[in-house]
Amino acid sequence: MKEQLAGALAAEEAAIWAYGLIGVHLREGSEQNQARAAEDEHRVRRDDLVDRLARLQASTAPTPAGYELPFPVEDRASALKLAVQIEDGVGQAWRVVLPVTENADRTEALSALTDAAVRATKWRKLAKITPLTLIFPGRPTA
Amino acid sequence: MVLTGSVRMSDSGHTRRRVLGASGALAGLVTLSGCGLFDDDPEPAPAPDALQPLLDEALTLAAAHTRVALAQPALAAKLTPLAEAHRAHAVELARVIGTTLPSGGAAPSAATTGADTAAALRKSEQAAQKTAAAACRSAPAERAALVGSIAAARASHAEALR
Numbered sequence: 001m002k003e004q005l006a007g008a009l010a011a012e013e014a015a016i017w018a019y020g021l022i023g024v025h026l027r028e029g030s031e032q033n034q035a036r037a038a039e040d041e042h043r044v045r046r047d048d049l050v051d052r053l054a055r056l057q058a059s060t061a062p063t064p065a066g067y068e069l070p071f072p073v074e075d076r077a078s079a080l081k082l083a084v085q086i087e088d089g090v091g092q093a094w095r096v097v098l099p100v101t102e103n104a105d106r107t108e109a110l111s112a113l114t115d116a117a118v119r120a121t122k123w124r125k126l127a128k129i130t131p132l133t134l135i136f137p138g139r140p141t142a
Numbered sequence: 143m144v145l146t147g148s149v150r151m152s153d154s155g156h157t158r159r160r161v162l163g164a165s166g167a168l169a170g171l172v173t174l175s176g177c178g179l180f181d182d183d184p185e186p187a188p189a190p191d192a193l194q195p196l197l198d199e200a201l202t203l204a205a206a207h208t209r210v211a212l213a214q215p216a217l218a219a220k221l222t223p224l225a226e227a228h229r230a231h232a233v234e235l236a237r238v239i240g241t242t243l244p245s246g247g248a249a250p251s252a253a254t255t256g257a258d259t260a261a262a263l264r265k266s267e268q269a270a271q272k273t274a275a276a277a278c279r280s281a282p283a284e285r286a287a288l289v290g291s292i293a294a295a296r297a298s299h300a301e302a303l304r
Contacts, residue, residue: 091294098278098286110278110290114271117294121301131223132302135230137294138287 011093095138
């Protein structure tokens, strides 16, 4: 379980980092607010994971000094595309937590997967990417 | 008791989906009346798989999306992928349960409940998300990821229908 939780932590860290970059390219107002709210939710999950892993006395990899973007992010369209990709990735990281957890821990992991899928759909709407949903959120596509 | 009830359901010609759609009280009555009358039933049907309600729900939702898409072509582009997703869920659930899907899929006429609007579909997706989330919580490890993805998909469908 530690390994899967560490994976979720890495995904949440990456999401927090990415939203810092995404927000500046979005329209002021509701779009930027949506990015800020998403970043806040990822921070809450990140903090929770740090606590849980500390309780499990698991060592976690340090946050990498830098991330590599999958593509240049320099306008609204690429920022929205990155937001979708980030949320899909967070969903994948949480889905693998489901089989290794039970009860409240599994419920928490399912909330994280579900929230990521819903946020990805919100970003797809703004980006006009169709279909708006994945058939199996969190399932690796490759 | 439950087993006897399900035998009666098939005797009466209703599909399980329709009976599940009926109120719990009605299902209880059927079960009660079955207890005394059918004690001699030789081979009660095996208990349904815990994921069977999820599979039935997926087929019902697929049919509902298809029906609304046919009635309101302007919504078809949005609803068709959702119907396809539910059918894909049903295929996976059937594989895991070890059952076969009803041939021809769910008839578009199946289980009309409430108004056929995007708002009604959204409510159905939200209710179905709750079913799937509960099923995920109680699922054995090897089923948790699939059922979790289905719960998340249903939540994202509800968002897509906003």
